[in-house]
Amino acid sequence: MNEKKRILTGIRPTGKLHLGHYFGAVCNWVKLQNEYHSFFEIADVQGLTDNFSNPEKIRINVREVTIDLLSLGINPEISTIFIQSTIPEIAELTVFYSNLVTMSRLYRNPTVKTEIKQKKELFGNSGESVTYGFVGYPVSQAADITAFEGACVPVGEDQLPLIEQTREIVHKFNSIYGDTLMMPEPVLSNNPRIKGLDGNEKMGKSLGNAIYLSDSKEEIEKKIMGAVTDPNKIKKDDPANPEVCMVYYYHQLLNNQNLETVCTECKQGKRGCVACKKELIQVMMEFLKPIKEKRHYYESHPEEVDQILKDGNKKARAISKQVMEKVKKNMQIDYFEQEQ
Ligand code: TRP
Ligand code: SF4
Numbered sequence: 001m002n003e004k005k006r007i008l009t010g011i012r013p014t015g016k017l018h019l020g021h022y023f024g025a026v027c028n029w030v031k032l033q034n035e036y037h038s039f040f041e042i043a044d045v046q047g048l049t050d051n052f053s054n055p056e057k058i059r060i061n062v063r064e065v066t067i068d069l070l071s072l073g074i075n076p077e078i079s080t081i082f083i084q085s086t087i088p089e090i091a092e093l094t095v096f097y098s099n100l101v102t103m104s105r106l107y108r109n110p111t112v113k114t115e116i117k118q119k120k121e122l123f124g125n126s127g128e129s130v131t132y133g134f135v136g137y138p139v140s141q142a143a144d145i146t147a148f149e150g151a152c153v154p155v156g157e158d159q160l161p162l163i164e165q166t167r168e169i170v171h172k173f174n175s176i177y178g179d180t181l182m183m184p185e186p187v188l189s190n191n192p193r194i195k196g197l198d199g200n201e202k203m204g205k206s207l208g209n210a211i212y213l214s215d216s217k218e219e220i221e222k223k224i225m226g227a228v229t230d231p232n233k234i235k236k237d238d239p240a241n242p243e244v245c246m247v248y249y250y251h252q253l254l255n256n257q258n259l260e261t262v263c264t265e266c267k268q269g270k271r272g273c274v275a276c277k278k279e280l281i282q283v284m285m286e287f288l289k290p291i292k293e294k295r296h297y298y299e300s301h302p303e304e305v306d307q308i309l310k311d312g313n314k315k316a317r318a319i320s321k322q323v324m325e326k327v328k329k330n331m332q333i334d335y336f337e338q339e340q
Pocket of ligand 2: 230247262266271276
């Protein structure tokens with residue numbers, strides 16, 4: 001494969017990354033970076049749509065998320081990590097695209113719809129929490145993707161309506177102004193969402209059931225010791241069903257070499273839950289060891305992280321400038337030669 005396609009995906013810097021991010025998305029990105037030119041956007045402007053009154057949260061997490069991505073195996077030698085707000089073309093494109101989308105279409109977007117519903121549950125029905133910026137963030141996301149001619153967008157299922165929205169904008173833009181923008185395709189990660197240790201279908205910050213890459217051993221011990229097991233197992237030597245046990249689910253996820261033994265011993269009542277959890281703590285710490293080592297390295301070399309971001313911003317900007325030239329030309333708003 002000579003001409004590698006370009007991947008563009010983004011992540012909101014609203015908190016440190018946890019195992020749900022890794023198994024649900026980032027492990028896929030790590031693999032894809034060898035097959036595609038990969039661009040990972042730290043979507044700080046999008047993060048601000050929900051956190052505009054809490055800018056320090058976004059600022060801190062831009063670096064935290066970058067460090068998490070690097071620790072999980074995103075390789076800055078072959079991939080580009082950059083910050084959304086350093087690319088002014090994204091904001092410009094957002095304005096241009098805003099004419100190509102109706103309000104009712106935005107309100108019908110299933111992702112936006114669900115999020116509005118959640119906001120109303122949180123803030124009451126006044127609608128005051130629903131800002132223009134929030135309803136419009138799919139337009140800004142279309143700008144994220146098209147500013148870098150992202151051909152493929154690796155995302156989870158919940159993001160599909162946003163990619164569909166982008167495709168509609170691209171279609172409309174190209175049919176009005178001539179063939180300009182690249183039509184993106186979603187790449188669905190085949191990893192399902194991972195469950196929480198509490199048995200919840202989803203691991204998430206707001207659910208309080210997440211294991212962070214930056215968690216200490218003590219925090220991990222506490223979380224695993226509190227995990228949900230087979231409720232029918234009362235005594236240590238009761239036989240149990242590993243299929244309904246979250247500890248077993250995580251043994252599977254982390255590829256414990258000892259998996260068959262865990263399973264048979266559990267079924268035969270030869271394994272106590274406390275010992276089983278302790279084994280999981282061991283396996284989890286082993287899994288996190290190289291990640292934590294890298295994390296520690298980058299935490300103590302902040303100038304290196306900054307340099308990676310600066311280089312990434314520059315590489316990304318070079319592309320978005322070219323795209324903007326085409327866009328302005330075709331929209332007939334390129335008034336002078338060498339405008340910039
Ligand atoms: N909306 C995405 C999320 O919440 C993050 C994101 C921002 C993104 N820009 C993007 C994803 C561009 C794919 C492409 O997870
Ligand atoms: Fe779960 Fe292990 Fe207890 Fe079986 S022995 S119920 S797998 S914690």
